[in-house]
Amino acid sequence: xxxxxxxxxxxxxxxxxxxxxxLQAMTPNTxxxxxxxxxxxxxxHLRILTECQLVKQEYNGREIYYSLKVEKMKExxxxxxxxxxxxxxxxxxxxxxxxxMSTERQAIxxxx
Amino acid sequence: xxxxxxxxxxxxxxxxxxxxxxLQAMTPNTxxxxxxxxxxxxxxHLRILTECQLVKQEYNGREIYYSLKVEKMKExxxxxxxxxxxxxxxxxxxxxxxxxMSTERQAIxxxx
DNA sequence: TTTTTGCGAAACCGAATAGTTTCACATATA
DNA sequence: TATATGTGAAACTATTCGGTTTCGCAAAAA
Numbered sequence: 001x002x003x004x005x006x007x008x009x010x011x012x013x014x015x016x017x018x019x020x021x022x023l024q025a026m027t028p029n030t031x032x033x034x035x036x037x038x039x040x041x042x043x044x045h046l047r048i049l050t051e052c053q054l055v056k057q058e059y060n061g062r063e064i065y066y067s068l069k070v071e072k073m074k075e076x077x078x079x080x081x082x083x084x085x086x087x088x089x090x091x092x093x094x095x096x097x098x099x100x101m102s103t104e105r106q107a108i109x110x111x112x
Numbered sequence: 113x114x115x116x117x118x119x120x121x122x123x124x125x126x127x128x129x130x131x132x133x134x135l136q137a138m139t140p141n142t143x144x145x146x147x148x149x150x151x152x153x154x155x156x157h158l159r160i161l162t163e164c165q166l167v168k169q170e171y172n173g174r175e176i177y178y179s180l181k182v183e184k185m186k187e188x189x190x191x192x193x194x195x196x197x198x199x200x201x202x203x204x205x206x207x208x209x210x211x212x213m214s215t216e217r218q219a220i221x222x223x224x
Numbered sequence: 225t226t227t228t229t230g231c232g233a234a235a236c237c238g239a240a241t242a243g244t245t246t247c248a249c250a251t252a253t254a
Numbered sequence: 255t256a257t258a259t260g261t262g263a264a265a266c267t268a269t270t271c272g273g274t275t276t277c278g279c280a281a282a283a284a
Contacts, residue, residue: 010122011272015191022198029230041273043232062230062281070202073195079127080192083185086134090182123242141260153243155262174251174260 003051005075014045025067117187120164126157137179
């Protein structure tokens, strides 16, 4: 059973749950009200999110409040980091190219 | 058939392919040499990556070089952004709390 | 105490997934 | 020309996935 954060955010319903409980802790029933599925289906999603440490539970009588462990999202951010480096480098190279072109254009202008 | 970037990066082999071709354009055969599967399996992964616009192909005779369209990765970065805001806010609040505590401690010190 | 409510878990189902094997086809190479 | 090579696609398979229905159990409410 693969269970990592990348697999967790692959499902659109789970992504929506993540956004929802990042704003406010919620019970499974309350979460389910926001979707067009059964509470049990939401429960299964919550189990997956719990298994990969993305959410935490807070018990209150028979109710369970789920909320996002937002620090866990940093793992994705860290993986993206290597590509951010690439696109920032490329942007800087483009920036440099444009600056160079602009300088050259001005040089040509002056020649005229 | 769901085909979005989040589903694309859910598979560990695909993530490895992405990293590999982000460094250097490669043919399917060369990519496959880095994994413990058949070239055909890699081909299927490349198809999925192509379908969600994550890679581009460059034809050279009968060879096809695949490379990463790194700008596409920004889509994930943009989704993460909302959580980055949350964890940065929390950090600042903690930072503020620690500063306040420190100030109060110094105030107590002075009283002594 | 009896009934209602909130919840997770199990059993089941159809669809999607990741892989393999086999194939067709075009391009190199002998 | 004949053979080898690089590739994508199709057919098939075992497994996983996302969902539903049904159930059991504990807590709250009547």
